[in-house]
Amino acid sequence: MRIAVVTAGLSNPSSTRVLADELAAATRRRLGGAVEVDVIELREHAHALVDNLLAGFPNAALKHAIEQVGSADGLIAVTPIFTASYNALFKAFFDVLDKDAIVGLPVLIGATGGSERHSLALDHALRPLFGYLRAVVVPTGVYAASADFGARGGDTAGLAVRIERAADEFAALIRADLRKPLDDPYADVVPFEALLNNAG
């Protein structure tokens, strides 16, 4: 079993990566030791993503990352919230995925931000994006503000509870294994007579 983690944090170390790692660890605790985790730091693919948008195809490293996501049993996708939404790096990665690449894939969404005021970005920005891609997003999204990471007056227990609840839902969805294999249009060709009947 394999989980892909896509994290769009820009700094290093990044609180977005910290949240992604915690979500992955909580998921792993539920699914057992055989789970592999592939972490894709989008920062490492930043130039390649723009090149892909302009040239129409990914370089080898980005292609590998795209394939890791497409072939995973579950995806943890975490972004910092910039200007009321996911950041451009996060969007660029999902823009270059084939529209069918993650159909039916269980997705756990997470986001980070300076204050709690942007937590609904999970539901008005990330959830519709994955809806378009026909992925299956778990009900609990996890938002972590600076306060959740232990700032004065913060309630770190609340974040831990949300992480555990989201991981419960995510692990259950992965175990259910509802994803259908994708058609391969180059292997399973539509016979010409069918194309002709459809046209004529």
Next chain:
Amino acid sequence: MQFGIFSVGDVTPDPTTGHEPTEHERIKAMVTIARKAEEVGLDVFATGEHHNPPFVPSSPTTMLGYVAAKTDRLILSTSTTLITTNDPVKIAEDFAMLQHIADGRVDLMMGRGNTGPVYPWFGQDIRQGIPLAIENYALLHRLWREDVVDWQGKFRTPLQGFTSTPRPLDDVPPFVWHGSIRSPEIAEQAAYYGDGFFANNIFWPVGHFQRLIELYRRRFEHYGHGTAEQAIVGLGGQVFMRKNSQDAIREFRPYFDNAPVYGHGPSLEDFMAQTPLTVGSPQQVIERTLEFRDYFGDYQRQLFLMDHAGLPLKTVLEQLDLLGEEVVPVLRKEFAALRAPGVPDAPTHASLKATRELVTS
């Protein structure tokens, strides 16, 4: 094996001088380039078809008819002819006429075009792109093979007792290639008819085209036209050469960096590593082109893109000298030596006529 050039027909300012040719200059340059192709010993000149600026070739058979009059050997072709938005009746007529004018030195490549707005300009809808390509070609195929056609379909008015004139030269329809960069349906269509399949691989990595060409070959055999190895494959290529490879890179880089299709994106070095683009010495172009055979098998037609991104005519003509004098003669020899027994050449009017006479006698 056939070697030639294909042109997009873009009007692009030269990024090193800012000079932008007029449409007239560009059209005349394309004709000069076509004539040069014959002069340096190439086999094929193919023009694109576009109906929007900054492209000039909206009327391919007009241009090719003129080139026919100015050349003796060159095969005149397209890259591509829009089977989606052109009336198949007009394609049948125009290219049969060109065949007569050019004494058979004509084939053409079907394509769907990739610009959404062009469809409604011609009364069509891009969402019907594949069905249009399938239906229109089915009609075109009949118009060249049946003297009188009754026909009804979804996309144009029915035909009753229609005869497309002139009839194809010697009753031999022009050979057809189907061009595609991603659609398995078009590979299937080419295989069904036993037509050629042209994979314009210049902008995308090799792995993608291996799958597309493998599909075409497998289905060509399925439909009984020969073995998979005998299927008729054409490939694109994109090169810029100087004797010294560093000179080639230095001179081409500003054209690459500002090119309309991929400019301001990947570096020249990345793009060369990932696509067939080769900027270097003639020897490097020879080695890279020979690799295509390793990826795709024996193939029949190699077309190079030489005149684009604002390269001045003088430079393009120099490139054609290098291609014709230093690259293609070596490629002809090497490819011929490597070719597996039983793999045919690309059909020409003469070969199709001979086959027809064999069948009817």
